[in-house]
Amino acid sequence: MLSPxxxxxxxxxxxxxxxxxxxxxxxxxxxxALADPTRRAILARLAKxxxxxxxxxxxxxxxxxxxxxxxxxxxxxxxxxxxxxxxKRPRRLAEAGIEAMDQWLAMLRKALEKNYDRLDEVLAGTExxxxxxxxxx
Amino acid sequence: xxxxxxxxxxxTHLVVTRRFAAPPEAVYRAHTDPKLIQKWLLGPEGWTxxxxxxxxxxxxxxxxxxxxxxxxxxHVTGEYLELEPYNRIVHVERMHLxxxxxDNHVETRFDADGAGTLMTVRMTLPDAxxxxxxxxxxxxxxxxxxxxxxxxxx
Numbered sequence: 555m556l557s558p559x560x561x562x563x564x565x566x567x568x569x570x571x572x573x574x575x576x577x578x579x580x581x582x583x584x585x586x587a588l589a590d591p592t593r594r595a596i597l598a599r600l601a602k603x604x605x606x607x608x609x610x611x612x613x614x615x616x617x618x619x620x621x622x623x624x625x626x627x628x629x630x631x632x633x634x635x636x637x638x639x640x641x642k643r644p645r646r647l648a649e650a651g652i653e654a655m656d657q658w659l660a661m662l663r664k665a666l667e668k669n670y671d672r673l674d675e676v677l678a679g680t681e682x683x684x685x686x687x688x689x690x691x
Numbered sequence: 692x693x694x695x696x697x698x699x700x701x702x703t704h705l706v707v708t709r710r711f712a713a714p715p716e717a718v719y720r721a722h723t724d725p726k727l728i729q730k731w732l733l734g735p736e737g738w739t740x741x742x743x744x745x746x747x748x749x750x751x752x753x754x755x756x757x758x759x760x761x762x763x764x765x766h767v768t769g770e771y772l773e774l775e776p777y778n779r780i781v782h783v784e785r786m787h788l789x790x791x792x793x794d795n796h797v798e799t800r801f802d803a804d805g806a807g808t809l810m811t812v813r814m815t816l817p818d819a820x821x822x823x824x825x826x827x828x829x830x831x832x833x834x835x836x837x838x839x840x841x842x843x844x845x
Contacts, residue, residue, distance in 0.1 A: 670731075674712070676727055677718065677721060
């Protein structure tokens with residue numbers, strides 16, 4: 555089974571290598587939750603503000619139970635939170651989940667930089683024939 | 692100081708640039724000599740590359756295997772398409788998880804930059820749709836922030 559960040563797998567294998575290696579955050583659920591257009595649309599809607607399930611279902615050509623199922627996936631992934639307001643259960647984006655993905659992206663970049671920092675060291679230790687030293691090319 | 696940039700280009704590309712103090716010859720060699728590759732293409736701390744087979748010539752194959760010493764590992768295989776010594780490498784690669792991912796097409800350029808090198812890695816995604824999905828175009832605010840960060844990672 556593919557684990558973390560299936561979506562990001564499509565970035566490039568090389569970056570994905572780094573993802574696999576740095577999968578210390580449990581982001582499997584978050585990224586697989588995002589691998590669905592309806593769920594991404596739900597998140598886009600929630601990005602505008604807190605919304606009830608009924609309002610969420612409106613723009614979609616799918617049933618409210620189907621929306622609720624998507625919401626459950628998003629909630630389990632830590633991307634969506636709910637609160638109790640009388641009989642309503644309005645949903646909103648869960649900051650912590652979004653933040654975790656942000657951190658993950660930062661980590662990916664850090665891992666890529668780490669490779670090249672190491673390459674700097676390798677290069678510094680490599681014997682270089684100093685031909686054309688100081689000459690601008 | 693950050694020397695790395697990572698950005699999108701067109702609909703299907705991702706471009707990484709990085710400057711090195713060493714000249715193109717050296718940076719190129721570090722990308723083609725397996726003994727050197729094993730020293731740096733390792734990702735985060737804790738990972739090693741116990742197997743590095745690299746036949747750097749057009750049509751030549753490579754195989755990199757990583758391990759973290761805790762029983763986890765995976766590998767990448769690929770083929771070289773074009774090599775212009777010290778200047779340009781074109782290859783395809785795929786990961787095995789263990790099922791292979793779609794081929795990733797990578798062009799790496801090494802351009803002289805003063806006494807050093809400007810390296811440009813241009814990766815081509817399978818198609819525009821996957822990148823669009825990836826970047827979740829149309830997402831707004833909250834989510835967008837994550838992707839914008841990726842898009843403009845500098």
